[in-house]
Amino acid sequence: MKELRVDLGQQRSYPIYIGSTLLEQPELLRRHILAKQVLVVTNETIAPLYLGKVLAGLTDYQTEAVILPDGEQYKTLHYLEKIFDGLLASKFSRNATLIALGGGVIGDMGGFAAACYQRGIAFIQIPTTLLAQVDSSVGGKTGVNHPLGKNMIGAFYQPQCVIADADVLDTLDDRQLSAGLAEVIKYGLIRDPEFLQWLEANLPQLLARDKAALAYAIERSCINKAEVVGEDEFESGVRATLNLGHTFGHAIETGCGYGQYLHGEAVAIGTCFAADLSRRLGWLNDADVARIVAVFKAAKLPVTPPAEMTSEQYVDLMSVDKKNVDGKIRVILLEAVGKASLPVNVDLAQLQATLNGYAG
Numbered sequence: 001m002k003e004l005r006v007d008l009g010q011q012r013s014y015p016i017y018i019g020s021t022l023l024e025q026p027e028l029l030r031r032h033i034l035a036k037q038v039l040v041v042t043n044e045t046i047a048p049l050y051l052g053k054v055l056a057g058l059t060d061y062q063t064e065a066v067i068l069p070d071g072e073q074y075k076t077l078h079y080l081e082k083i084f085d086g087l088l089a090s091k092f093s094r095n096a097t098l099i100a101l102g103g104g105v106i107g108d109m110g111g112f113a114a115a116c117y118q119r120g121i122a123f124i125q126i127p128t129t130l131l132a133q134v135d136s137s138v139g140g141k142t143g144v145n146h147p148l149g150k151n152m153i154g155a156f157y158q159p160q161c162v163i164a165d166a167d168v169l170d171t172l173d174d175r176q177l178s179a180g181l182a183e184v185i186k187y188g189l190i191r192d193p194e195f196l197q198w199l200e201a202n203l204p205q206l207l208a209r210d211k212a213a214l215a216y217a218i219e220r221s222c223i224n225k226a227e228v229v230g231e232d233e234f235e236s237g238v239r240a241t242l243n244l245g246h247t248f249g250h251a252i253e254t255g256c257g258y259g260q261y262l263h264g265e266a267v268a269i270g271t272c273f274a275a276d277l278s279r280r281l282g283w284l285n286d287a288d289v290a291r292i293v294a295v296f297k298a299a300k301l302p303v304t305p306p307a308e309m310t311s312e313q314y315v316d317l318m319s320v321d322k323k324n325v326d327g328k329i330r331v332i333l334l335e336a337v338g339k340a341s342l343p344v345n346v347d348l349a350q351l352q353a354t355l356n357g358y359a360g
């Protein structure tokens, strides 16, 4: 097992455990549960696979479970309330612990519920998708979607620990594995060019679920994310680079209806848009853009924007992005392959040129 640390000072630092058979080691989990009451939040797909394993290690606690329907379309305020219903029905106190057992949807919702319930209870992330193990379970961004914008209602709220058991990825389907790789590739593009080269050479092994390759990709991704979050927990600076491709990607997720494109798929297309715009500013050349498109294709991710979305629709949806200032759209671009910019105010004409010109 590897143990990394998200360093956020005395109050909010926490470990990330990465390894195999971690769900069979309840002492890891138990050392971060401070009182008797434990609520596990999960979904209908994950519960039959892993809920029993988690509960088996907690038989001497007062455990309850909230099982949500599965899908991005349920990451809403309405379904968040189901978690509060569960906490209240069991009369859970402020010293209770919430465990989010699932992918990014469950992690974001569980974390936000923990941030809100009685103004904050402890929570633990047990991420079960590649995307959640390399990105969403680390860093404390929690929240839900709004019909008009992605992750629009939320809070920064850090977990007590993250337990990433790579064995659970055995049951994840190939499309979801690829979606997770989009965020892995992101770290290479924004700040870790050596890792990008490693990925270019090792994507076939990752897609074939080679255990050593996956363990390395999870660890190196978490190292990158923990460093960025440790430097800028509340996204006043460098943390915004983790949003590469997301301004376009979130517009795709919202515009096409949550769930049609997986988050990682939308980020892959969005990053190709960002690469195209970086080329228009003279920061990348044609070969750089081709290299970026090729790495997503090699990860079996889409690179072609949805035909049904117009540039007006993109601009409209991007105009509520959380990086915007005074309503002006700001995006993360690439100054080079392996080096992200801070948020850039984009000229509307140049943005339109990318939205109309980049076709995959």
Ligand SMILES: NC(=O)c1ccc[n+]([C@@H]2O[C@H](COP(=O)([O-])OP(=O)(O)OC[C@H]3O[C@@H](n4cnc5c(N)ncnc54)[C@H](O)[C@@H]3O)[C@@H](O)[C@H]2O)c1
Pocket (backbone or CB within 6 Å): 043, 045, 046, 049, 070, 071, 072, 075, 102, 103, 104, 105, 106, 108, 128, 129, 130, 131, 132, 135, 136, 137, 138, 139, 140, 141, 142, 151, 168, 169, 170, 171, 172, 173, 176, 179, 180, 262, 263, 264
């Ligand atoms: N908080 C953050 O920093 C952050 C970062 C990236 C993404 N996100 C959010 O995360 C969400 C996407 O997360 P995701 O890609 O994990 O999607 P997800 O949570 O919807 O999970 C993907 C699918 O895999 C299933 N699944 C999960 N684990 C499984 C397993 N071990 N075996 C079989 N099936 C399994 C789920 O039931 C679901 O159907 C989006 O809402 C995105 O906005 C948040």
Ligand SMILES: O=C(O)C(=O)C[C@@H](O)[C@H](O)[C@H](O)COP(=O)(O)O
Pocket (backbone or CB within 6 Å): 135, 139, 141, 150, 151, 183, 235, 239, 240, 242, 243, 246, 322
């Ligand atoms: O942790 C971060 O910071 C990120 O931006 C990670 C992203 O991959 C993630 O999708 C995040 O939820 C996006 O945040 P948002 O504030 O742009 O909705």
Ligand SMILES: [Zn+2]
Pocket (backbone or CB within 6 Å): 135, 183, 246, 263, 267
């Ligand atoms: Zn993301």
